[in-house]
Amino acid sequence: IHDRTTIYRVVCIPGDGIGVDITEAAVQVLNTLSKALGGFEFEFTTVDWSSKAYLERGWYMPPDGLEQLKKFDAIYFGAVGWPDVPDHISLWGLILPIRKALNQYVNVRPTRILPGTTSPLANCAQADLDWVIVRENSEGEYSGQGGISHEHSPHAIGTEVSIFTQVGIERIMRFAFETARSRPRKKLTMVTKSNAQRHGMVLWDKVFYEVAKEYGDVEIDKMLVDAMTVRMVLNPKSLDTIVATNLHADILSDLAAALSGSIGIAPSSNLDPTRKNPSMFEPIHGSAPDIAGKGIANPVGAFWSAAEMVRWLGEEKAADGLMKVVESVTAAGVKTKDLGGSENTKGVTEAVCREIEKQF
Numbered sequence: 001i002h003d004r005t006t007i008y009r010v011v012c013i014p015g016d017g018i019g020v021d022i023t024e025a026a027v028q029v030l031n032t033l034s035k036a037l038g039g040f041e042f043e044f045t046t047v048d049w050s051s052k053a054y055l056e057r058g059w060y061m062p063p064d065g066l067e068q069l070k071k072f073d074a075i076y077f078g079a080v081g082w083p084d085v086p087d088h089i090s091l092w093g094l095i096l097p098i099r100k101a102l103n104q105y106v107n108v109r110p111t112r113i114l115p116g117t118t119s120p121l122a123n124c125a126q127a128d129l130d131w132v133i134v135r136e137n138s139e140g141e142y143s144g145q146g147g148i149s150h151e152h153s154p155h156a157i158g159t160e161v162s163i164f165t166q167v168g169i170e171r172i173m174r175f176a177f178e179t180a181r182s183r184p185r186k187k188l189t190m191v192t193k194s195n196a197q198r199h200g201m202v203l204w205d206k207v208f209y210e211v212a213k214e215y216g217d218v219e220i221d222k223m224l225v226d227a228m229t230v231r232m233v234l235n236p237k238s239l240d241t242i243v244a245t246n247l248h249a250d251i252l253s254d255l256a257a258a259l260s261g262s263i264g265i266a267p268s269s270n271l272d273p274t275r276k277n278p279s280m281f282e283p284i285h286g287s288a289p290d291i292a293g294k295g296i297a298n299p300v301g302a303f304w305s306a307a308e309m310v311r312w313l314g315e316e317k318a319a320d321g322l323m324k325v326v327e328s329v330t331a332a333g334v335k336t337k338d339l340g341g342s343e344n345t346k347g348v349t350e351a352v353c354r355e356i357e358k359q360f
């Protein structure tokens, strides 16, 4: 009797390079999914906030851009960055202000080896991994504070100030503990560099152990970030949920993606856990100028990000279903070149759509 359809309003920011290809692929898959399952639909709005537009008009986002975004249920982001624009301009022109203004203080980055794909660790004894990296997304090393003094002299000094606050650390630790608790192994590894960085990182450690007292059922350990890179390669199975700062988690999640087979499959969710603002979903890879315009980008990270968006919107079953389909497609060997296959973006996208129509 109640066959009402829920409409999710999603704003797409395809951005630059392969961001455009993979956003288009994700939209196609999401529309196919909602049509096959019924009960919900997407209403997509696309904005051209890109480096190309920036070069023409001098801005990434209009002055009311952040306010515009707040009207949507979710944001789907492709990639930003282009060789003609210094990276710090493009990052601070678009993605970092969005994360900050919309209180997206958590960035969740799951990693696992999908069926039919091979990890570069394949020859190691423990070549299996299933991780969730919880990245602090609002402060730390990316606080944007600092400056350059004596800039035009041989004695120029650049300072980059990392800011860690009790409130900021506490909330990311709680989210990480909740994530660890929700997973079968209930295990959380905290990453730090408090041997060399003796203020903010020491506070980071201290708050971690304080919050840990509320989560007696979660097994914890602490790693220095340098040793962590070694452990991820040599003993991947010993890790489950990982919590790290903005910079550390950025680096570790690229490593994680590479270890899982390709940076092209890795998703991320920029979440405002209070749900007062829309959250933003994007593959972790960049605009990949070297393969842009060739139609060969791996869309799996975009599909996985789309699945996480669907999950956050409350359509748990649809999200699981989409991931099952994506995995059946990789398992069947329908893969792009970065995963050792011979398909292009379109081929993988169409295979996923066909499979959705078949399975649901």
Ligand code: ATP
Residues within 6 Å of the ligand: 018, 079, 080, 081, 087, 263, 264, 265, 284, 285, 286, 287, 288, 289, 290, 291, 296, 297, 298, 299, 301, 336, 338
């Ligand atoms: P950013 O600064 O935005 O993180 P980046 O400079 O780190 O970007 P990427 O754009 O992520 O770099 O590309 C890194 C490498 O991975 C490139 O060689 C690129 O071609 C490859 N790559 C990235 N994404 C994909 C994808 N979806 N499919 C195939 N190859 C990819």
Ligand code: MG
Residues within 6 Å of the ligand: 254, 285, 286
């Ligand atoms: Mg990168």
